[in-house]
Amino acid sequence: MHSTLRRSLLAGAAATLLLPLTACGGDSDSSSAKASTAKYKLVQNGVITAGTQAEQPPFAVTDASGNPTGFAVDLMNEAAKRLDVKVQYKTTNLQGILAGLSAGQYDIGVAGVGATPERAKQVSFTAPYYWGFTSVVTKKSGKETQLSDFDGKRVGVVSGAVQEAFIAKKMPRAKLVKFKDQTALISQLLSGGVEAIVLGGADADEYVKKQPVRIAVEQDSLQGSAFPLRRNGDPKLLKDLDAQIDAMIDDGTYVTLYKKYFHDPIAADLIKKRLHLAKQVEGTDLAPAKK
Structure with missing residues (x-):
């Protein structure tokens, strides 16, 4: 059943992409560095x-x-611009982001990464910047409407994603199948390799727009998405990123970016984590429904 609060979360190594972010006021790259x-x-x-x-x-x-x-990228780019630093992006997958942070290859992961207690043992997290739902997705011809309908069926998930724990807890009789990334995941669903896949709600929404798939079941997410950073990295960077996201909330930039990518209300759990977000969405179509 769809809730009035909606959606959440959640490519092998490919390319290194450099995005220069110039300082406010026209400083040169060298002075920024x-x-x-x-x-x-x-x-x-x-x-x-x-x-x-x-x-x-x-x-x-x-x-x-x-x-x-x-x-996530737009949010990071804006924060970095305000901090007067540049960002160099390296494309990988979810496991690559977490492993790269632990190995000291990256300063930060910029994607929809669930801030789970298990991951917090290996990386540091900002406060969540998004909170939503978990979706079970089937081909459009599917008839399933509840989690028990997937008992004994092959259900796919990105290896290491928070949805893996969701399947173990909420769909214990399903046959779990792991894939390296979402490209492989959706491909296997469409080809019949699996009968369902489990994604973050926002990710699922995007595939519903573009592919012949449907959301069969939607349930609450257990934690928000946040930016992971190296545990042995600079704690000042984490503190400053959180401060800039808060500043974007205060000046309306966060809500503008949110509306660019999402049409659903901002989840009440996110408002609880970033209390001043409430005044930005109160009385708008982004406010969660009263219960």
């Missing part, structure tokens, strides 16, 4: 190295020109 070198301890002096994904709509995708885009 010097400023950021002094500000933060980074993998590369003066540049935030970010692991992202090529196919995780609407959070992180590669556009026709080969540049990273999406809600």
Whole structure:
């Protein structure tokens, strides 16, 4: 059953993409690099190295020109611009982002990454910037309407994604099948390799728009999406990123970006985590329905 609060979360190594973000006021790249070198301890002096994904709509995708885009990317780019630093994106998959952070290859992951307690043992997280739902998706011809309808059926998930735990907890009689990324996941659903896949609600919405698939079941997500950073990285960077997201909430930039990618109300759980978000959405179509 669809809720009035909607949606959430959640490409093998491909390309390295460089996106220069110039300082406000017209400073040069060299002065920006010097400023950021002094500000933060980074993998590369003066540049935030970010692991992202090529196919995780609407959070992180590669556009026709080969540049990273999406809600998480736009949010990060705006925060970096305000901090007067540059971002260098390296495309990988979810496991690659987390492994790369642990190995010291990246400063941050820019995608829809669920901030689970297990992951928090390996990486540091900002406060959640998105909260939503989990969706079970089938081909459009599917008839399933409840989780028990998938007992004994092959259900796909991205390996290491938070939806893997959802299947284990909520769909224990389903036959779990893991794939490396969402491209493989949707391909196997369409070809009949699996009978359903489990995605974050926002990701599922994007596929429903573009592919002959349907959302069979939708349930609450257990945690929000956040930016993961290296645990041994610079704590000031994490603090400053959170401060900039808060500033974007206060000046309306966050809501503008949210409306660019989502049509559903902002989840009440996210408002609880970022309390001042409430005054930005109160009285708008982005406000969660009263219960």
